Amino acid sequence: MEIRDKNVVVTGGASGIGRAMCERFVAEGARSVVVADIDHGGAERVAKQIGGMGVSVDVGDEASVRALVDAALIECGPIDLFCSNAGIGAIGGAECPNSEWERIWSINVMGHVYAARAVLPGMLERGEGYLLNTASAAGLLSQIGSAPYAVTKHAAVAFAEYLAITHGDQGIKVSALCPQAVRTAMTADFEGGGVAGVDGMLEPEAVAECVVEGLRAERFLILPHESVLMYFQRKAGDYDRWLAGMRKLQARYLGGP
Ligand SMILES: NC(=O)c1ccc[n+]([C@@H]2O[C@H](COP(=O)([O-])OP(=O)(O)OC[C@H]3O[C@@H](n4cnc5c(N)ncnc54)[C@H](O)[C@@H]3O)[C@@H](O)[C@H]2O)c1
Secondary structure (H helix, E strand, O other): OOOOOOEEEEEOOOOHHHHHHHHHHHHOOOOEEEEEEOOHHHHHHHHHHHOOEEEEOOOOOHHHHHHHHHHHHHHHOOOOEEEEOOOOOOOEOOOOOHHHHHHHHHHHOHHHHHHHHHHHHHHHHHOOEEEEEEOOHHHOOOOOOEHHHHHHHHHHHHHHHHHHHHHHHHOEEEEEEOOOOEOOHHHOOOHHHHHHHHHOOEOHHHHHHHHHHHHHHOOOEEOOOOHHHHHHHHHHHOHHHHHHHHHHHHHHHHOOO
16 A cells, blocks of 8 residues: 555554654645543644644543544545554562452553544445554564563454454455664663663654555564564564573573573
8 A cells, every 4th residue: 555645544643653744644644643541741742843733542442532533534435544552561470469460451452443443334335444453572472571462463463353354355455564673762661672672663654664664565463673573483483492592581681690
């Protein structure tokens, strides 16, 4: 898909990767860009800067996602590309309280489900539409130190795969964006991006560049860090060896046995 003349919605558009995508889509000649975020002021600021429309949304709340899609339809017309990008992190494993697991699940997984539920009927009727779901390399590999993040990002990849399989022959395109560390508010507290920064930190603008290229090629997996593909292949090729390697990496970063 070429972005030129397309109507685009980006959740999490006030900051980081979402913001860089909004800016890049405008530069690529999008007809309209809706900047949607729970941070209403931030969404308004980015929208004003790029000449888009700022909308406040909580992607973990279905009615709010529905309202975003309705507003975009009324103001801009049919949505060609919906970037379900908003996401949050978490630290810890099984000991994380249920409330934290439920919160991250509602945003990192149900956010994609609510978006698809709201935009798919119109896209299927038109026989075209594109869903770009931001997951993470953690959704293909893992996230050392964060079970809720690893689990929800795996689920995000699985949902994107499902959409691509189920609706690919009905004109629906799907991509899963799976970066490692990117210099955004999410990684600001981790020196060098923490363990996810093992292959270096990318700027959000570089990720947006890969997104435009990946959308143009209509490729399912968009991997701004190329090494992720190799790790993913190694994982599939020898799971036990891969797990041993991950334990070594963990020991290096977190200090382990
Ligand atoms: N930064 C990284 O290293 C990295 C790597 C891989 C994947 N990702 C993913 O990229 C996406 C964007 O993250 P980022 O790094 O740009 O972080 P960021 O914190 O800079 O931006 C995230 C944006 O999402 C918004 N948001 C949070 N909860 C929301 C909600 N419930 N509803 C609507 N908006 C909400 C925030 O207000 C913020 O503007 C996330 O899904 C994240 O998991 C980030």
